[in-house]
Amino acid sequence: MLACKTSYLPTVHTFPSPVSTEDKAISLQEKKAYQIDGITASNEFDAARMNDFTKVNDSTYRVTILPENEPINESPHYAFSIKSDQLRAINLELYYGDYKHRYYPKLSRDKKNWFPIDSMHFDTLKAGNLANLKLELNQELLYIAAEELRDSKHTDDWLQSLSKAHNHIKLESVGQSRLGRDIPYAELGTGTLEEKPTIVLMSRAHPPEISGYMAMESFVEELLRETPLSRSFLAKYRIMLYPLLNPDGVDLGHWRHNAGGIDLNRDWAEYNQDEVKTVAQHIVREVSEHKNKVLLGIDFHSTQEDVIYTHTDNRRSAVYPFKDLWIHALEENAVGLNPNEEAYDLGKPMTKGWFYLQFGAEGIIYEVGDETDRDFLEYKAQVAAREMMKLLVMR
Numbered sequence: 001m002l003a004c005k006t007s008y009l010p011t012v013h014t015f016p017s018p019v020s021t022e023d024k025a026i027s028l029q030e031k032k033a034y035q036i037d038g039i040t041a042s043n044e045f046d047a048a049r050m051n052d053f054t055k056v057n058d059s060t061y062r063v064t065i066l067p068e069n070e071p072i073n074e075s076p077h078y079a080f081s082i083k084s085d086q087l088r089a090i091n092l093e094l095y096y097g098d099y100k101h102r103y104y105p106k107l108s109r110d111k112k113n114w115f116p117i118d119s120m121h122f123d124t125l126k127a128g129n130l131a132n133l134k135l136e137l138n139q140e141l142l143y144i145a146a147e148e149l150r151d152s153k154h155t156d157d158w159l160q161s162l163s164k165a166h167n168h169i170k171l172e173s174v175g176q177s178r179l180g181r182d183i184p185y186a187e188l189g190t191g192t193l194e195e196k197p198t199i200v201l202m203s204r205a206h207p208p209e210i211s212g213y214m215a216m217e218s219f220v221e222e223l224l225r226e227t228p229l230s231r232s233f234l235a236k237y238r239i240m241l242y243p244l245l246n247p248d249g250v251d252l253g254h255w256r257h258n259a260g261g262i263d264l265n266r267d268w269a270e271y272n273q274d275e276v277k278t279v280a281q282h283i284v285r286e287v288s289e290h291k292n293k294v295l296l297g298i299d300f301h302s303t304q305e306d307v308i309y310t311h312t313d314n315r316r317s318a319v320y321p322f323k324d325l326w327i328h329a330l331e332e333n334a335v336g337l338n339p340n341e342e343a344y345d346l347g348k349p350m351t352k353g354w355f356y357l358q359f360g361a362e363g364i365i366y367e368v369g370d371e372t373d374r375d376f377l378e379y380k381a382q383v384a385a386r387e388m389m390k391l392l393v394m395r
């Protein structure tokens with residue numbers, strides 16, 4: 001092994017609540033178009049999930065949704081298309097086995113424009129592991145999904161369109177996932193890289209967490225807006241963006257894990273999984289080579305409600321008290337952005353703790369509620385980006 005390579009390896013960290021991240025087996029869903037009574041239900045597209053399609057009675061059909069492996073966080077992701085060779089109304093059950101319903105169904109005709117199902121046509125039963133949709137089917141494909149679909153191609157297209165529109169973004173792949181998908185990377189900034197203080201942005205460790213991913217897109221687009229603020233910010237800072245940490249999990253329609261069967265946001269101590277290892281090594285190597293100091297890392301996720309997870313005050317980062325000023329600025333915004341900060345100390349091996357342990361940087365997990373209004377989450381992310389830039393440009 002070359003000496004110059006080993007010096008760039010990230011440190012193996014000790015977290016108070018270690019988690020085993022050695023490979024676990026996953027089961028792949030069978031990709032197929034199911035056909036019953038002239039109804040066709042299919043999972044033959046990226047990010048789809050449907051493990052079975054069966055008939056319950058003359059008017060009711062069932063889609064079974066199962067996780068990639070267990071134990072697993074209760075986040076049943078589903079996505080499939082359905083059509084009928086003649087016009088008909090049906091009841092469609094979403095059945096989650098031992099798990100409870102989480103995501104309010106979204107419908108689309110083209111996989112691009114989505115709208116939530118009419119509440120008159122949707123209910124969940126008491127047991128919680130069954131949801132019921134009333135649908136009118138015809139020959140036109142109807143897509144039904146837990147959240148708006150964002151497969152790996154979507155992220156690739158988004159990055160390409162940004163790089164066409166802006167000079168100060170550079171794209172590359174930093175390596176491959178377990179199953180050989182590119183792990184995309186974008187570098188934002190103007191002028192030299194050398195000795196610039198650095199901000200790291202990440203998203204999509206957890207495949208179904210679309211609202212957090214949407215916030216990340218809006219946040220990044222705000223950094224690239226050609227304003228005096230963003231020009232000053234991009235001249236002063238290096239921004240390293242990893243928008244899709246888990247491309248296999250995303251395209252396989254996983255609930256939570258990567259193709260190694262592991263929650264990637266538990267692997268930031270030992271780097272057992274290819275995706276975390278690749279990204280951690282890339283960050284450490286790049287900032288070593290260019291003598292950058294990482295000041296801040298923000299990782300975008302989704303959960304039941306908007307919340308910003310931060311460190312407790314015993315972990316004073318290199319930009320202390322940045323996070324207090326930033327949260328305060330969001331609280332003071334006229335629209336009422338409800339940052340809802342929750343501080344906690346190092347626990348499991350997540351990115352928040354890793355940024356602190358590896359670099360002495362501020363680590364933040366920016367969580368967006370699953371059903372948070374999409375216009376609101378975009379606006380909030382834009383304000384969050386502007387307030388971050390203001391604080392860091394003045395630093």
Ligand SMILES: [Zn+2]
Pocket residue numbers: 206209301302
């Ligand atoms: Zn998450």
